[in-house]
Ligand SMILES: Nc1ncnc2c1ncn2[C@@H]1O[C@H](COP(=O)(O)OP(=O)(O)O)[C@@H](O)[C@H]1O
């Protein structure tokens with residue numbers, strides 16, 4: 001992995017091959033039962049059993065150690081500061097990476113696995129697409145071709161949401177995005193009610209900068225995170241996954257006349273392939289190069305995927 005400091009022997013990360021990472025499973029009690037594996041594969045039927053057991057189970061164990069240590073520190077701080085303090089502060093995990101790298105799959109698997117650990121039974125998941133500006137505003141501002149770029153989000157609303165979560169308020173509500181409508185759903189929210197862990201998944205979650213007009217004096221989204229995960233894969237592989245998903249959607253969701261992208265369902269396979277590649281290159285690849293990949297160095301853990309979504313290497317921050 002070409003992390004900048006590697007050459008000087010100063011990498012802030014400890015690197016594990018897949019085999020080294022999988023060996024950590026030896027310390028992980030309670031291997032998953034068949035019905036649990038089936039339930040996880042319900043999120044994504046392409047997710048293999050070895051992947052769940054060798055990669056995501058050790059990761060959930062590692063995270064539960066971090067969460068446990070933070071919970072202990074929090075209890076001690078409560079004793080130190082007195083009874084006025086908050087009763088509960090959710091542990092927040094950020095999951096970042098390109099469009100189509102597998103953020104939502106990873107986040108859902110982690111959500112299910114983390115909920116198995118005794119100290120974290122309640123695990124909530126929020127995706128940042130709910131904080132995209134509605135299409136009506138994006139259209140007015142000429143930003144429809146910039147969905148997923150920093151300027152397409154209602155960043156103050158996302159920061160407000162995270163502030164409320166960290167302050168232990170309950171319940172807190174997050175807006176919801178519909179891929180079917182390709183827009184934020186009006187008047188629909190999800191409730192987050194003091195979970196033990198909140199997973200926040202999205203392209204933009206490790207970003208540190210904003211367009212200059214509102215960039216002054218505001219915190220970064222990742223300031224609210226206790227642990228930051230970045231999912232990584234080569235650009236050519238990502239393009240393939242994006243196109244494959246687009247071709248599957250063309251056969252399924254896009255067929256519905258009410259779908260925003262219904263017009264794509266009548267394209268020939270060659271036209272659909274060209275359309276998907278054009279969207280990938282003009283929007284998602286550009287965003288990856290300009291805004292997402294530069295945040296990889298800020299992660300606490302990097303999962304490096306190969307062409308079949310199998311995790312080939314793991315880097316864990318040691319500094
Ligand atoms: N671990 C995995 N194993 C197999 N396929 C996966 C895995 N993670 C994601 N995929 C596939 O890759 C594509 C993108 O995954 P998704 O989770 O929707 O990505 P993102 O949320 O980053 O856009 C989907 O087609 C999904 O089925």
Ligand SMILES: CC(C)(COP(=O)(O)O)[C@@H](O)C(=O)NCCC(=O)O
Pocket residue numbers: 099127128129130147148201202203204279283284
């Ligand atoms: C909705 C997204 C911006 C992802 O948002 P996120 O949940 O990562 O905040 C992305 O999936 C997307 O739709 N991008 C626009 C280009 C495209 O249609 O692929």
